[in-house]
Amino acid sequence: MPTPTPRAVVLAALGLPAALLVGALAPGAWVWGLLFEVAVLALIGADALLARWPGRVALTYALPGGMEVGRAAPARIEARGLPLRAEARLEVSDPLAVSGGAREGEAVSFDVTPLRRGTGRFDALWLRWPGPMGLVRWQKRARLGQEVRITPDIGTVREEALRIFSRMALGETVQRQRGQGSEFEALREYQTGMDPRAIDWKHTARHRTLLAREYRTEQNQNVVLALDAGRLMSEPIAPGRLSRLDVGVTAALLCAYVALKRGDRAALFAYDAQPQVSTGLVSGARGFPALQNAASGIAYSSRETNHTLGLSALAGKLDRRSLVVVMTEFADPTMAELMIETVGRLTRDHLVLFVAFRDEELEAIAAAEPQEVEDVSRAVVASDLLRERELVLTRLRRLGAEVLEADAETFGPAVASRVVAIRERGLL
Structure with a gap:
């Protein structure tokens, strides 16, 4: 259905004061004001007829069948017969956020980012284009009704795991893995940079050469990823960003993937x-899909x-x-x-790595240069909270x-690196 544009409304409105002025100065010429309004209506009707009819637009679209939370995916829609000045808007359900809408010939491309796990839906495509004179806009709603499953961000898990294993292959952690584990591996000649505590003085005296012990990191250890899924974790880090829980799920899967690959x-x-x-507990790379499926089922909680x-x-x-x-x-x-008391009991039998998100908002408030008196009080309160x-x-x-x-941006790699470091140091 065509609708008038602001240009048409302004043009029609200009005729009213002009008709009143002509009627006041020359009462016999009032008909010219009426003719002006009729002319405006005729132009609007002609513009509507000259615009392309919605029925002449043929739509084909390629929408993602599955998405990973936090990772943008393209949605491409082709509208054959659509005027070049046409606009397009993608209507989606709540977990999805849409940006873009750039025209590429007869195609329109959107970037769709899921902000939560679960099920999203592409509801409809709205098309709108003006007539040649810009007095009328045609609007068409094409129903899509396609659902998409949103899973944890496995792409980031693979990318970050590859970086960790690449660093290990380049030798950044090989020495620590062989030198500071818990199972004796071999004796080797002491070299600069090795831990002096590893020197075996008995064999050094026997062979008259400075020798050091090397250890192998013990495998088949238990690594348990415990995720808080309560209210604070289920809230987004900031408007338009992921929840802490989703960032934590990605970090947990990354730690699990690295642990399984290393034999734990x-x-x-x-x-x-x-x-x-x-x-x-699962073991081996084949156990990872079970963890992935379980992570998809972690519900947001209030x-x-x-x-x-x-x-x-x-x-x-x-x-x-563990x-x-x-x-x-x-x-x-x-x-x-209560959390401190519970974690304290857990440390009696297990090694606990406690991970929390940095409160970037409080840090920014505490560090900001005050401009008003209220800024000083806010900074003081923020500093007290950070101290607690x-x-x-x-x-x-x-x-x-x-x-x-x-911080949220480096949460997964930071947690995984600390887990690797703990295992290499033989603390478990």
Whole structure:
């Protein structure tokens, strides 16, 4: 159906004051004002007839059948017979965000980014084009109704894992893997840069050559990825960005992938007010799809996290010392107190890596140069909150937990690198 443009409305509105002015100055010429309005209506009708009819537009489209959260995918739509000045807009459901809409000949390309896991839907394509005189716009809604499944970001997992293994292949971690493990490997001549504590003085005296012990990193260890899926983690990091939970899921899958490739066993555990997902330990690269499928089923929650129930349930499932990577977010002092107590109990039998997101918003407020009196009070409050946060992390370190704070952009690689470093140091 055609609709008038602002140009047509302004043109028609100009005729009213002109008709009143002519009627006041020359009452006999009032008919000219009426004729002006009729002429405007005739131009609008002619513009509508000259524009292409919606029925003459043929649509073909290529939409993604599956998407990974946070990774943009192209949606290309061809509209044959559409005027060059036509505009297009893609209507999608909530988890999807659309940008672009650039014309490439008769095709229109959009970039679609899923912001949450689950199911998204391409609802419709809206087309709008003006007539030759710009007085009328035709509008057409083409229903699409195609659903798309949104899964965890496995592409990022593969890319970051490749970078980690590439660094290892280039020798950045080979020396640590062979030199600081827990199983004796061999004796070799001491070289500059090796740990002096590795020198074997007994064999050095026997062979009259400075010799050092080399160790091999023990394999087949347990690496358990524990994800907080409560309210704070389910909220987006910032408007238009991913949730902390999705960033944590990607980091957990990256850690699991690296651990499985290095010969360890991995498990995924998620909890909010109660346990959500528990996969059990898997081994080998063939076990990774099971973790991937389980990660897809971790639900977003509006409930507060119960660390006591969740981590206690996890501890009951572990029958040997394991590396437990806890990824969470905290804000309330009471919640932090209960969390510290629970993590402290977990460190008695297991090695805990506690990972939290850096509060970039608070850091920015505390570091900003004040312009008004309110800015000073905001900076003071932000500094106090950051101080309380650091106190929580310090208490966790004193309880024996490894602690890592990482920003959202480098969260996955930072966690995976720390896990690799812990394994190479033989702490488990």
